Amino acid sequence: MSRLLVVEDEPAVRVGLRLSLVRAGHQVLEAATAAEAWVLLGQADLVLLDWMLPDEPGVRLLERLRSDSRYETLPVLMLTARSGESDRVEGLTRGADDYLTKPFSTPELLARVQALLRRSGRSGRIERGRLVLDLERHQAYLHDTPLDLTRREFELLAFLARHPGRVYTREELLERVWGQEFMGTARTVDQHVAQLREKLQEDPKSPLYLETLRGVGYRFRENP
Amino acid sequence: MSRLLVVEDEPAVRVGLRLSLVRAGHQVLEAATAAEAWVLLGQADLVLLDWMLPDEPGVRLLERLRSDSRYETLPVLMLTARSGESDRVEGLTRGADDYLTKPFSTPELLARVQALLRRSGRSGRIERGRLVLDLERHQAYLHDTPLDLTRREFELLAFLARHPGRVYTREELLERVWGQEFMGTARTVDQHVAQLREKLQEDPKSPLYLETLRGVGYRFRENP
DNA sequence: GCCCCCTTGACATTTTCCTGACAAGGCCAC
């Protein structure tokens, strides 16, 4: 299950996309404008981006996005209106990982989404030493032994493990793992980190998978 | 909390911006002209720059600013009047990190400011000879050996290293690194500088990374 | 209803930060 961000100003199209995608087991975030999209980008595993938006052309959003180190590798699927000049479209969607011309069939949409997710590594597996995360099954393994992680635990671990070495503040983690609608305290993160450490059977003598940077936040160990 | 410089000649707009930004927890500096702005640039973490200014077009200020090594990476958010010729706007705002067309909504403003600040503060590395600061990892390296710096130490070092050769008084450092709410003595800075020097293993025979300017303050060595 | 997960508060522990006192060093006047 992945988080897909649908950027589309036409409500009917947006709802249609959402229904198809949710039915296929994905989580869907929605934005009607480029500005809204920009705020939600951090939470997305893949973006479905409409060609025309009220505030800014989709391509321009794409450019801005690509020049931001956080989103360099974020898969983007461009949605374009049917046009005879498909070459032109291709040129303009440069930077997108794939595109679809409207109207498109649901199976085709799902197939391309699936392919992109698999390709991007946001679906599939993350391997960090003896720790393996199977994102599709939502299952973690340590030395090939399945771990019993809850949803939040798994998502937190997966998020941190995706960028080893990089520090995230509690606030960033809340925003990107919990979602920005979360209104609780930042200490919640600590609790989940503690749970994870226990389940990962990290004993004090061996280096931790999840490192604390006092005064800053947490990070996944660089060389596990 | 960051320092935002609002460059806008229309008092009403300026005040509106200030209120929104202060409410969001930022500190705001204001300038009504390009000349005023130029003086305050050194204290800003991000600039909100109006397109039209009485003494000089905002874009020209932007150009001057970009060609000054001190401000090469200073994030600039351009404020433009709504215009049909969005392509023209795009061309002219080159060099800006983002832009907003007036009138804009407060949430959008805040979201973009937030995004820019995160991008600027947390991305990239600073390399000064054998000393490397990885801001994303919040980790310093000396000859590729990771250093164990505390939060304040890292932030102080990062701040000084960002502007090699430039002197900062203890008061400036307290304000910029500690934050304006800090109420302690200036000697605290000395203590942290001393800690840093020790951890950087600077021996008296080799030139120091952190230089003392008697009666003035500290600075990062120019050619490390 | 029951169970599991998430969240939160209280308390314990660890680490960092700050400060005051004293030592050392530079600068100037003589």
Add this chain to the structure above:
DNA sequence: GTGGCCTTGTCAGGAAAATGTCAAGGGGGC
């Protein structure tokens, strides 16, 4: 050169802050 004055370096103890830990309560799903 040398003494005094002012600035900076050094050290260590205590305060403050951040994190770890534990346990209980609430809410949602089965």
